Amino acid sequence: MSITHKKTEFPQSTRADVLQNPVFVGIEQAILEQRIPPGMRLAENDLGDVYGVSRTIVRAGLQALSQAHLVTLRPNRGASVANPSPREAREVFEARELLEPRSAREAALNAKPKDIADLRLHALAEHEAMQENASGRALRLSGLFHVKIAEIANQKTIAEFIESLVSRSSLIIALYWTKSSTRCDEGCHNALIDAIERHDADEAEDLMRSHLVDIHSALSFGVADKEHKTLKDMLGIDLSN
Amino acid sequence: MSITHKKTEFPQSTRADVLQNPVFVGIEQAILEQRIPPGMRLAENDLGDVYGVSRTIVRAGLQALSQAHLVTLRPNRGASVANPSPREAREVFEARELLEPRSAREAALNAKPKDIADLRLHALAEHEAMQENASGRALRLSGLFHVKIAEIANQKTIAEFIESLVSRSSLIIALYWTKSSTRCDEGCHNALIDAIERHDADEAEDLMRSHLVDIHSALSFGVADKEHKTLKDMLGIDLSN
DNA sequence: GTGCTCAATTATGTATACAATTAAAACACT
DNA sequence: AGTGTTTTAATTGTATACATAATTGAGCAC
DSSP, rough: OOOOBBOOOOOOOOTTTTTOHHHHHHHHHHHHHHHHOOOOOHHHHHHHHHHOOOOOHHHHHHHHHHTTTTTEETTTTEEOOOOOOOOHHHHHHHEEEEEHHHHHHHHHHHHHHHHHHHHHHHHHHHHHHHHOOOOHHHHHHHHHHHHHHHHHHTHHHOOOHHHHHHHHHHHHHHHHHOOOOGGHHHHHHHHHHHHHHTTTTTHHHHHHHHHHHHHHHTBSSSOOOHHHHHHHHHHHHOOOO | OOOOOOSOOOOTTTTTTTTHHHHHHHHHHHHHHSSOOOBBBEHHHHHHHHHOOOOOHHHHHHHHHHHHEEEEEEEETTTEEOOOOOOHHHHHHHHHHHHHHHHHHHHHHHOOHHHHHHHHHHHHHHHHHHTTTOHHHHHHHHHHHHHHHHHHHTOOHHHHHHHHHHHHHHHHHHHHOOOOOOGGHHHHHHHHHHHHHOHHHHHHHHHHHHHHHHHHHTTSSSSSSSSGGHHHHHHHHHOOO
């Protein structure tokens, strides 16, 4: 009944707990690599079978994914991979365009040699994934690059926001990506590393901003959500009969 | 085994599910009103008794609170009210100083008469709570004011971030607040509403920025965390013997 | 009296059983 | 055949039981 009043000594590592949940980790990675599409149903029993855990663990994972906006949870109806609306997509990129240029600036000011080396290594891994035509892995690594910069900026709070936005971007790209101007990333990321290495804050900020605008403008919200596509197609077929 | 592939029609209301959890709602409000202090232990059985639910529900609520940085979850050690470090406190306010001025600007551009009326009503409620010396309620309402502005700005994604930061601020204030310059809020909030009503974006942005800097600079990280205070006090008593 | 060890207790981690709800199938009826 | 209704199956919501780990406190040695 009474809530005991004892104070603990040291704090956190925010999502350390949820990172041990195989459902959270597995589904997150699958979404980031676009191995499961937006809107896909995620039944608790199936997930339990796949990851060899009980529904208790599945539910914990799904709840965490839901708070990360990667999964939609509807009462009594279960979970499905999130299906961000055009509006949400726009908002996510607006938020990134607000946060990440500042983050790149701070990274340029803070970066140590070790950070640069780490980024270069990462860019190499991105390059390899693209060569292998492993588009899923490439996409995930590309997102991770942005997170790494946010971490170098040494502001964990904002870095977490950026991490969340980057994750959601994978779903947005899955839904609204059009052009095959994919190769932008390669050059952009390298140029960004160069600017950061030079501690050229202004340049890093500008490069990040334009990089994000590039991605954003390669999205197309013109057509209705892809989720309605099938219905529309079917209607079209029906009418043509 | 196989995950069925069916698409659902409409999406989200992100934390609609967790808002139905009495533990989440109850503890969140208690923290925002500073009725439970940082570091306080939150045993699952106790919470279950208080809210009349099983540990299943308690755990779901605690997990959500943990992702909101209001509760710290340590494996096999249970939950306690979060105890933000000075660094985390600084980061939270830095993030607010980055996001909220922009938010106030957008609010000034977007605000409709109904929004203004709502804000004025809210300011009145804040005033009343202060008169009644209901400092907990006053603090929660004061935070809610900032959230409302973020919502008027019509950017849900960023508004959610701000909401999270505002919540965490309650814990930070509980730990690091010094002066009784509390009355700042009253004037600041009214001036802000005026600027927004005039659609004076620059003024709204400036007012919000300086308002946040005021709060931030009224925090003192000089002394060790208050969690050590009791220990220090006890040591002091011991020494005086 | 102080510090250590180990049992007893308490609390958390996970699975499972059952209830409630939703989705699907079978059936009756027009 | 097509539509509306009832029955059945499948899925989620919640509580509880059991396993496991942490904490407390008693007893003992020093």
